Amino acid sequence: MLNTITLVWVYDREMSSSEWSLDVARELWGLNHSIRGDTITVDDEGYLAISIGGSSVRIKDVMEKYGFDVAYIRVLPLIGKAMRLVYETFTELARIHGFKGGLQPVFPMKVNPIDIVIDAIWRYGEKYGWGFNTGSIGELELLSKYAGKGPRILVYDGVLSDNVARILEGFREKGWRVVVDVESEHDLDILSKHPELEVGLRIKPLFKPGGKWAHSAGLEGKFGLTVNTLVKLREEYKWIEERARLLHVHAGSQIYKWSDVEAFINEVYNIYVQLTANGFSRLELVDPGGGLAYPYLDTRSGSIESPDYTVVDYFNHMLRVFSRLDKHPVLVYEGGRYIVAAHRIVVAKVVDVRPYSAEQLSSTGTSVVEDVLRGVRTIRDLKAVLKEYRRLIHRGSQGQQYTLEERELAEDLVSKIREEVVLKLSELLRAEPSSVDEVINDPFLYKLATSPSKRYILNLSIFADIPDSVLVNQYFQVAPVQRLNEKPDVVAVLGDLTCDSMGEIGEYVSHVRMHVKADDWFTRMDLRLVMAPYKRLKLGGVPLHLPVKGENYYVAILDTGAYQDPLTMKHNLIYGAPEIIMDEVDGEPKIEVVERNGKYL
Structure with a gap:
């Protein structure tokens, strides 16, 4: 039997004429996307490119032009595109449903409060009257430079103080509409001294949607009042009925199941109906929070990284429900992640390629494995062989003694399984593609088939550049910036420069x-x-190409524009990547480079 290296070479030659296409590449690397799909594209030569104003710029060319091994690329028109998508979707569905209440969008500044993002929200949101949602004095101070540029709406959440109330009154005096969410008796005490500020009622829902942030909703969640508490407080603060204009109910972030979204909207509607019928008749704004999920992977699979619904479903149900009322409220849109996630890309150069495993291939006993696998004809045969091998290894781990022959088999399995068995597995699946379900449904085979063989070291810091990957295991789509017209060579884990595992x-x-x-x-x-048609596979690493000698091979981490900027850390003192800011001015692309003082390699 040919050795593993020769077999791989023969396979590569045989497959060189296969029908790999850019359409397959876009699917594999998640580039068919409802928000960024026609802006972050693949050109005819297989380069990841950014299209702005009718022009296309290759990411690799930009990185090499400025000599960057790592950079944040900000594509500001993607913010405007997401805002337009939200507004136009609502407008069209409101027309269909005969909804007369209107839309009031606001941007929650906690999602990304850096200057360039807030400025983009202000500019792109001017035509829609896009307002802001804040919850800290620092956010108010940042927003204050826009206070005199024209009136917007400002919704303030959080614990109020006299100092904050005075700042909010300053916005109101400049023509802004200011609404302060009430979450406690403390807030009511402060608001009683500032009668010009409108009041929002932040109410805890009974329903608790799923997702990573499910703990923030429900009766035990951090935000809001229970209805029971509100009824009691109304007895002391009778003015609250007169001043309450907004109902705000928090659902948590990234609700990925449509059934949860639907149930939550139904509860918000019920709360609104009950409150307006029981003394709070002046409520005119309804804010169902920021639960609309951003599709980090846009395949509608109903998974944590890929919601099973769209913004069309979201507004369609909301408008269907609220249009039942005789008097339609104004609906507040607060989905900040949906607006800014796509605009920021982290691009990093591969600086080293290492074996994923420390195992050393040995020819000792190889013929034993090869002889056994030669007789394997089906996936079932392969599973039977692996079962026996695993039994031998398990026996040895329990302190039992191997015979010399058994030890030879066990050692051969450890050193050769990822080469010979995976090779056999690929041969069997190519011969009988319909047997792929047998592999997917067998945890051991599936892990072998999708395991990484390489570790790519990137010139970045996960903690500094995409901290949510560590903090909440947030999924970010990864794609190579070049050679997408070629099949990937390996599955690789991406490691950063830090000493943290x-x-x-x-x-x-x-x-x-x-x-x-x-x-x-x-x-x-x-x-x-790395793929099976219409099957969702979770791989142990990213499908990538092996860099050739002298090649600057870059990897792009997409959709990092929400929360990552304010959460960036100084882990290992690796932070402050340079930024390449792309915008559109008079229909033409404009590129600005901002150097930072961060030290990577």
Whole structure:
């Protein structure tokens, strides 16, 4: 039997004529996307490019032009595109449903309060009257430079103080509409001294949606009043009925199941109906919070990274429900993640490629494994062989003694399983593609087939540049910036420059929604399974190419524009990547470079 290296080379030659296409590449690397899909594109030569104002700029060219090994690329028109998508979707559905209440969008500044983002929200949101939602004095101070530029709406959440109330009154005096959410008796005490400020009622829902932030909703959640508490406070603060204009109910962030969103909207509607019928008749604004999920992977699979609904579903149900009323309220849109996530890309150069495992290949006993695998004809045969091998290893780990032959088999399994068994697995699946479900449904085979073979070291810091990857295991889509017209060579874990073991990206979701021949399901060099048509696969690493000698090979981490900027850390004192800011001025792309003082490599 040919050795592993020769087999891989033969396979590569045989598959060189397979029908790999850019359409397959876009699916594999998650580039078919409802928000960024026609802005972050793949050109005809397989380069990841950014299209602005009718022009296309290759990310690789920009990185090499400025000599950057790491950079944040900000595509500001993507913020405007997301805002337009939200507003136009609402407007069209409101027309269909005969809804007369209107839309009041606000941007929650906690999502990304840096100057350039707030300025983009202000500029792109001018035509829609896009307001702001704040919750700290620092956010108010940042926003104050816009106070005299024209009136917007400002919704303030959080614990109020006399100092904050005075700042809010300053906005009101300049023509802004200011609404302060009430969450406690403390807030009412402060507001009683500032009668010009309008009041929002932040109410806790009974329903608790799923997701990473589910703990922030429900009766035990951090935000809001229970209805029971509100009824009691109304007895002491009788003016609250007169001044209450807004109902705000918090659902949590990134609600990815449509059934949860639907149930939550229904509860918000019920709360509004009950409050307006019981003394709070002047409520005119309804804010269902920021639960609309951003599609980090836009395949509608109903998973944590890919919601099973769209902004169309979101507004369609909300408008259907609230249009039942005789008097329609104004609906507040507060989904900040949806607006800014796509605009920021982290791009980093691969500075080193290492084996993922420390295992050393040995020829000792190799023929034993090869002889056994030669007789394997089906996935079932392979599972039976692996079961026996695992039994031998398990027996040894329990302190039992191996015979010399058994030890030879066990050692051979450890050193060769990822080469010979994965090779056999790819041969079987290419011969009988319909057996892929047997692999997917077998945890051991599935792990082998999708495991990484390489570790790529990137010139970045996960903690500094995409901290949510560590903090909440947030999924971010990753794609190479070049050679997308080629099949990936390997599955690789991405490691950063830090000395922390958590500084890695080792999870990748492949969900290819098109027919692809079985020959193209596998990487070229390590023969990992990276796709199966219409199947959602969770890989142990990212499908990438092996850099050739002298090549600057870059990787892009997409959709990092929400929360990552304000959460960036100084872990290992690696922070402050340079920024490449892309905008559109008079229909033409404009590129500005902002150097930072961060030290990477």
